Amino acid sequence: DIQMTQSPSSLSASIGDRVTITCRASQSISTYLNWYQQKPGKAPKLLIYAASSLQSGVPSTFSGSGSGTDFTLTISSLQPEDFASYYCQQSYTIPLTFGGGTKVEIK
Amino acid sequence: EVQLVESGGGLVQPGGSLRLSCAASGFTFSNYWMHWVRQAPGRGLVWVSRINGDGSSTNYADSVKGRFTISRDNAKNTLWLQMNSLRAEDTAVYYCARVLWDYWGQGALVTVSS
Numbered sequence: 610d611i612q613m614t615q616s617p618s619s620l621s622a623s624i625g626d627r628v629t630i631t632c633r634a635s636q637s638i639s640t641y642l643n644w645y646q647q648k649p650g651k652a653p654k655l656l657i658y659a660a661s662s663l664q665s666g667v668p669s670t671f672s673g674s675g676s677g678t679d680f681t682l683t684i685s686s687l688q689p690e691d692f693a694s695y696y697c698q699q700s701y702t703i704p705l706t707f708g709g710g711t712k713v714e715i716k
Numbered sequence: 717e718v719q720l721v722e723s724g725g726g727l728v729q730p731g732g733s734l735r736l737s738c739a740a741s742g743f744t745f746s747n748y749w750m751h752w753v754r755q756a757p758g759r760g761l762v763w764v765s766r767i768n769g770d771g772s773s774t775n776y777a778d779s780v781k782g783r784f785t786i787s788r789d790n791a792k793n794t795l796w797l798q799m800n801s802l803r804a805e806d807t808a809v810y811y812c813a814r815v816l817w818d819y820w821g822q823g824a825l826v827t828v829s830s
């Protein structure tokens with residue numbers, strides 16, 4: 610199975626901060642990488658697909674980059690509604706696997 | 717409007733069975749692979765199973781293989797997850813999602829406890 614390692618597991622940031630979350634795959638997954646945002650009690654919401662494509666309706670403050678084994682989700686200017694948990698997911702091969710998550714909290 | 721609505725969750729004893737349903741609307745259901753993903757309380761997301769558009773191909777996570785069965789009825793626009801021999805570690809919110817991962821259901825809570 611492909612292991613997805615996210616870091617950090619949590620972070621504290623202020624409104625307007627630039628935030629970067631990384632995700633590393635245990636083997637190359639090309640650009641078969643999705644990023645999700647999840648708020649408590651809600652289903653995950655797709656933010657980025659194919660490593661760098663912004664899902665329709667998602668603010669342009671979110672961006673993704675990377676290929677192969679190393680990927681990054683960047684929030685260019687943190688907004689109040691961005692405090693949530695974030696997950697990466699590889700869709701390269703079965704079993705599909707998710708990173709352990711990053712919780713973004715208010716500083 | 718695309719909608720996925722799960723139902724069938726609840727409390728079940730260890731060793732028991734439960735069937736989750738996911739009712740789809742707003743898109744051509746038969747054109748899409750569908751997935752089940754679960755999330756134990758306070759934990760991360762875990763992929764469970766997938767099925768292709770006509771139901772002829774399925775895959776499962778090792779942790780549920782042989783105990784869970786995914787199926788679908790395209791005439792009813794419904795996806796199911798039959799869960800047998802349930803264990804405490806199967807306790808989770810179960811989500812259905814379509815293959816593009818752009819739409820998810822609201823989740824169904826399954827609690828396995830005596």
